[in-house]
Amino acid sequence: SKGPVPAVITEPKVTIPECFSHLPMAKRIPITQADKDVHPTVLALGQQMATFAIDESIIRLKATLLAFKKVIESYNTPPGNTLARHLTPHVLNPQIDYLTACRPMCFSMGNAIRWLKLQVSKIDPDVPDQEAKKELCVSIDNFIQERISVADLVIAEKATDMIKDGDTILVFGRSNIVERALLHAHCDAGKKFAVTIVDDPYERKGQVLAKKLAAEGIKVTYSGDFGGLRWHAQRATKVLLGAESMFHNGAMYGKSGSCDLAIAAKELGLYIIVLCETINITERVATDSLTYNEIDPERSSAASFRLLYDTTPSAYLSVVVTELGSVQPTSVPDLLRKLEESN
Amino acid sequence: MAPPKGGYAPSLGKFLDTLKSRPVNASVESLISLLKRRQINGSEACAIATAHILLQVVAKDKWSDVNELLGRIQLVGKKLVASQPRELVIANIVRRVLGLIRDEASEDRNDNPSDSSPDHRDPMNSPLPPAASEASSPTRPVRPPGALAQLGSFARTQSMFNLLSDPDFTSPPWSNASTPGATPGIASGASTPLAHGQTTDVHAFRSEVIDGIEEIMDEIKQVDEQVQAISEIIIHPGDYILVHQPSRTVQKFLTRAASKRKFTVFLVVDPSTTSAADDAYAPFRKSMASSGSIVVTVMNVGLMAYMSKANKVILGARAITAKGGVIVDAGAAAIARAARAQGRAVVILGGVYKISSENKFQQEELIEWGDPSKYVNFADGAMVSQVKVKSAVSEFIPGGDIDTYITNLGAHTRDHLHTILTDHYKEEDMSFDIYGKGQR
Numbered sequence: 036s037k038g039p040v041p042a043v044i045t046e047p048k049v050t051i052p053e054c055f056s057h058l059p060m061a062k063r064i065p066i067t068q069a070d071k072d073v074h075p076t077v078l079a080l081g082q083q084m085a086t087f088a089i090d091e092s093i094i095r096l097k098a099t100l101l102a103f104k105k106v107i108e109s110y111n112t113p114p115g116n117t118l119a120r121h122l123t124p125h126v127l128n129p130q131i132d133y134l135t136a137c138r139p140m141c142f143s144m145g146n147a148i149r150w151l152k153l154q155v156s157k158i159d160p161d162v163p164d165q166e167a168k169k170e171l172c173v174s175i176d177n178f179i180q181e182r183i184s185v186a187d188l189v190i191a192e193k194a195t196d197m198i199k200d201g202d203t204i205l206v207f208g209r210s211n212i213v214e215r216a217l218l219h220a221h222c223d224a225g226k227k228f229a230v231t232i233v234d235d236p237y238e239r240k241g242q243v244l245a246k247k248l249a250a251e252g253i254k255v256t257y258s259g260d261f262g263g264l265r266w267h268a269q270r271a272t273k274v275l276l277g278a279e280s281m282f283h284n285g286a287m288y289g290k291s292g293s294c295d296l297a298i299a300a301k302e303l304g305l306y307i308i309v310l311c312e313t314i315n316i317t318e319r320v321a322t323d324s325l326t327y328n329e330i331d332p333e334r335s336s337a338a339s340f341r342l343l344y345d346t347t348p349s350a351y352l353s354v355v356v357t358e359l360g361s362v363q364p365t366s367v368p369d370l371l372r373k374l375e376e377s378n
Numbered sequence: 379m380a381p382p383k384g385g386y387a388p389s390l391g392k393f394l395d396t397l398k399s400r401p402v403n404a405s406v407e408s409l410i411s412l413l414k415r416r417q418i419n420g421s422e423a424c425a426i427a428t429a430h431i432l433l434q435v436v437a438k439d440k441w442s443d444v445n446e447l448l449g450r451i452q453l454v455g456k457k458l459v460a461s462q463p464r465e466l467v468i469a470n471i472v473r474r475v476l477g478l479i480r481d482e483a484s485e486d487r488n489d490n491p492s493d494s495s496p497d498h499r500d501p502m503n504s505p506l507p508p509a510a511s512e513a514s515s516p517t518r519p520v521r522p523p524g525a526l527a528q529l530g531s532f533a534r535t536q537s538m539f540n541l542l543s544d545p546d547f548t549s550p551p552w553s554n555a556s557t558p559g560a561t562p563g564i565a566s567g568a569s570t571p572l573a574h575g576q577t578t579d580v581h582a583f584r585s586e587v588i589d590g591i592e593e594i595m596d597e598i599k600q601v602d603e604q605v606q607a608i609s610e611i612i613i614h615p616g617d618y619i620l621v622h623q624p625s626r627t628v629q630k631f632l633t634r635a636a637s638k639r640k641f642t643v644f645l646v647v648d649p650s651t652t653s654a655a656d657d658a659y660a661p662f663r664k665s666m667a668s669s670g671s672i673v674v675t676v677m678n679v680g681l682m683a684y685m686s687k688a689n690k691v692i693l694g695a696r697a698i699t700a701k702g703g704v705i706v707d708a709g710a711a712a713i714a715r716a717a718r719a720q721g722r723a724v725v726i727l728g729g730v731y732k733i734s735s736e737n738k739f740q741q742e743e744l745i746e747w748g749d750p751s752k753y754v755n756f757a758d759g760a761m762v763s764q765v766k767v768k769s770a771v772s773e774f775i776p777g778g779d780i781d782t783y784i785t786n787l788g789a790h791t792r793d794h795l796h797t798i799l800t801d802h803y804k805e806e807d808m809s810f811d812i813y814g815k816g817q818r
Contacts, residue, residue: 259753262708262770292680
């Protein structure tokens with residue numbers, strides 16, 4: 036978690052340095068100040084996102100889609116309107132605006148919401164309300180199944196294939212997909228490997244991963260910060276990184292520190308594997324870490340400042356593993372085209 | 379009784395206070411344990427402590443000729459280095475003092491080769507130089523004369539030393555107390571024929587060496603001021619300067635520049651002291667703010683995100699090796715690597731006394747591992763029992779990641795460091811294997 040949550044939800048006075056003033060930051064919006072049209076499930080979700088109780092891109096996406104399912108289920112088209120034309124502007128948009136205000140949307144959410152709006156607009160006006168709603172909910176379920184659940188499974192399997200007996204895998208902090216891949220490789224595929232976890236000392240989520248892996252009998256080395264990073268990289272054979280998103284130019288958007296780790300590993304010629312669901316791929320392009328980023332609201336005050344993400348140029352990555360295949364980082368746009376063709 | 383200022387924990391200041399009232403060997407042993415326990419920590423403190431203890435050796439120890447003194451300094455130096463082998467400045471100071479003695483010896487020999495004093499072995503009779511005399515005779519236990527008794531309490535230490543030392547290694551001259559001056563100096567190179575060092579006036583010689591050591595101490599103290607002078611050349615108006623856990627040298631460097639121009643400092647703090655860190659840099663932040671510059675405390679460990687914005691990275695060195703590698707606080711190597719990846723300049727600050735002739739260490743060997751409870755609580759059983767926790771205190775930046783070195787002598791390139799080394803150390807001391815015997 037992100038440290039103690041203040042009992043009173045009041046936004047502390049934050050002064051963001053001028054040079055970072057273009058970057059967004061999560062805000063705690065009191066529920067009373069939310070738009071009246073915001074659904075209670077979404078209200079709760081917004082609070083969870085603002086407090087980083089739900090943090091990772093893919094988990095936020097799943098929670099958002101499930102919440103929107105609830106919104107659609109409780110929706111009734113007012114007389115004189117059609118669902119296809121009314122649902123998005125009058126019901127979905129306030130939810131989206133609220134969620135975005137709580138915490139800047141991640142790329143996967145943007146992608147999925149675009150998809151959802153397209154599905155809504157495709158609903159035939161002649162179809163009865165109940166049927167249309169059911170149809171939407173089924174497609175959301177299918178979407179979650181295909182793009183998240185099965186995708187994670189496929190990625191974990193593909194990553195397992197890349198892990199060989201005797202490997203030492205270097206990971207950064209805790210990422211859901213990386214944890215899954217490591218556990219899958221050890222428990223299901225019986226691979227024998229060791230793991231070195233280099234953690235972000237401000238989040239320390241790597242300790243959660245360390246305990247989980249150690250409990251399964253994996254040999255784990257843990258470093259709380261980047262001290263001696265090269266030493267750790269020298270003893271590793273592969274690097275496994277979970278991506279928050281992939282940009283169109285093959286750069287990886289990941290937890291702040293991923294890039295530094297990748298540079299150290301690349302310098303030693305390690306194979307750097309990025310795990311990423313295709314829903315996280317964005318059509319945008321970033322050449323530095325300050326184009327797209329987010330300010331940590333918990334640790335940014337008048338006296339301090341913290342960025343949540345960084346951008347790793349494609350040169351420091353070896354392969355991107357997605358559910359549609361493993362490609363070179365610069366071939367990420369091909370995956371997007373593949374997706375468009377299949378739809 | 380109120381606790382003394384700064385608590386009971388030993389520190390450099392307390393150690394220096396005890397120097398005058400203790401016999402030299404007790405002080406040496408005390409410093410060794412302080413170094414081992416890292417209670418004297420940081421390169422500047424280690425350098426000053428080393429200089430002080432060597433001054434005590436020169437001032438209070440019994441020695442009759444240059445070779446004996448060199449041997450004594452080398453032995454104490456080895457012990458100190460062995461107690462904190464990763465603090466290269468200790469060996470640097472030892473080498474500087476050795477070089478100083480050699481210089482003085484060759485000068486004396488040229489000046490006045492006939493003058494010798496027969497009573498030099500008795501400290502009671504010899505007028506000590508001002509620095510040491512005030513504390514010397516009254517409090518110092520007087521040892522009865524005679525070879526055996528003279529060895530006194532450290533005879534055992536000596537025999538242990540012989541047991542552990544290399545058989546090929548010549549025993550220190552003073553172990554053979556009955557024939558002072560007969561043993562050749564351990565590392566006396568061919569370039570310094572010191573065999574007739576005995577003929578010099580020991581009193582004058584002693585005070586010259588002491589003056590020299592005091593000059594070294596002054597040099598260490600003046601580093602910050604002299605390094606500051608270059609700050610305006612390095613830092614330009616509107617720059618974004620990234621610093622990692624800035625030492626006093628770096629802080630002063632920045633404040634001096636801030637007095638002339640406005641810029642922004644990205645201050646990377648030690649992540650384990652997130653709340654206390656605000657206090658540690660509060661005076662610095664205040665003085666920067668008063669001159670209109672901005673200090674942004676960055677709470678990230680990965681600094682690549684900031685590199686597109688930062689113009690320069692300024693790091694304080696713990697030590698600089700002959701090939702240009704630098705020992706820094708843990709975490710700074712990642713910053714230097716990121717800066718190079720982004721093509722940003724990395725500037726290293728540190729006194730000349732931090733430049734070491736040491737060259738044989740590999741990168742990994744120069745990492746000092748420290749307290750694993752920094753991030754992992756000892757109460758966390760699952761972590762403590764099953765996971766191997768590593769926590770680095772200091773690490774090594776290869777010379778290739780660094781652009782400029784700024785010392786009290788000015789700005790240098792990597793290729794120029796060797797010239798500084800040859801200016802400051804004697805060839806025979808550079809090759810003198812100060813680590814070999816102490817580190818096992």
